[in-house]
Amino acid sequence: MDKLKKYLDAHSSDELHPSEIANLLKDLNEKDFDEAISLIPKEIIADVALELPDRYFEDVVESFTPKELADSVAELESDDQTDFIQELEEVDHDIATEVFNQLHIDDQTDILHLKQYDEDEAGAYMQTEVYTANLHHTVHDVIKEFAKLRKQDELENVNYLFVVDEKNILRYGIGLDNLLVFDFEKTLQENIEENPEKYKPIVGHNHDKIDDIVQKFQEYDLASMPIVDYNGALLGRITSDDIYDIINEQATDQMYNLAGVNDDAEEDDDLIKAGKARAIWLAVNLVTAILASLVIGMFEGTIQSIVALAILMPIVASMGGNAGTQSLTVVVRQLALGDIAKHDAYRTIKKEVILSLANGLFFAIIMGIIAAVWFDTGMLGVVIGLSMIINLLSAGFFGSMVPLLLKRLDIDPAIGSTVILTTVTDVVGFLSFLGLATLILL
Secondary structure (H helix, E strand, C coil), X not given: CHHHHHHHHHCCCCCCCHHHHHHHHHCCCHHHHHHHHCCCCHHHHHHHHHHCCHHHHHHHHCCCCHHHHHHHHCCCCHHHHHHHHHXXXXXXXXXXXXXXXXXXXXXXXXXXXXXXXXCCEHHHHCECCCCEEECCCEHHHHHHHHXXXXXXXXXXXXXXXXXXXXXXXXXXXXXXXXXCCCCCCCEHHHHHCCCHHXXXXXXXXXXXXXXXXXXHHHHHCCCEEEEECCCCEEEEEEEHHHHHHHHHHHHHHHHHHHCCCCHHHHHCCCHHHHHHHHHHHHHHHHHHHHHHHHHHHCCHHHHHHCCHHHHHHHHHHHHHHHHHHHHHHHHHHHHHHCCCCHHHHHHHHHHHHHHHHHHHHHXXXXXXXXHHHHHCCHHHXXXXXXXXXXXXXXXXXXXXXXXXXXXXXXXXXXXXXHHHHHHHHHHHHHHHHHHHHHHHHC
């Protein structure tokens, strides 16, 4: 609490940063949190609420009246306004409606427009506030207008001028650094005509997949991207700060999916909801574990005859599982980053199989020697060595093939991959080890 008070006292309202306030709030206990919320300037409370984890959102909005929330939401940019209203609808639809109705008609129009897009479309992430000028405007007038808007805090994070024609069709994009070296007395059209190709913007369409937009930002190192409809009319822009958030969310989703948990459920304080989400994959895993046990049961007589097999079995399965997880993680991440093209499936599988085979041969020799010396049975070393080669080879193949196949079927490659891979490596590991032992040692 004291840290928050010191921060608020040391900064003017214009200098306060919502993310810093959010970090200070997260360190407080429940009692101090409720008290601290009342200290935050009301005009930035909506921004602070969006910076906090979802579980804090309800506590924040319950501390203010709909009028106070509406005044704060009015200070946000259109994309953040939409996010706030949608989160508020999940908490209390009636309050969300009341807050929405108290917003300016222009804000309401922007929110309704952005809400119509699916969550995986570029339009859902754009903001409608853009800095535009017409081709016939002089550079002097453009800079003068820009300075005026900045002084009035009408624009934020602007480093790009979008040039449109009379029908609002996007024609060019000019970085502000380039704008400063133009001839101020000439029109934008006259300046651009000297090198028109230089100012052709990289654009996204409002119904493009957001994953494609993220890849363009990374490929071209963009700070912002204009979003147009399929007629070329300028609708808004997506900025790099939104892209960073999307990348973080995608990385989190991948980690959770690989672990068999659900991002939305884990962010919720509802233990029952989180427990159900985890239980689904645990149930699937139980079925696959039973399948592996059935394979072991097929060789019950072999295990009873050679007790050493029971000691060595976990080693074969564990090595296969770890090798498969390495391949799986690499391929899933490369797919997410767009590093694997559609025609790259064969190259990717080949690489992972070769790496797994090489490691299989190396560790098969080591483990074969250890097993032979440990149990004083040379052929036991041969059995476990061959089994490890087979299992690591299959781990590399399926660890790369499964996510590629799921991607081909338009399914998130991270979902279910781990369970499928564990099943394969366990079954192949036990089947090859115990099967070879039955053939060679008995």
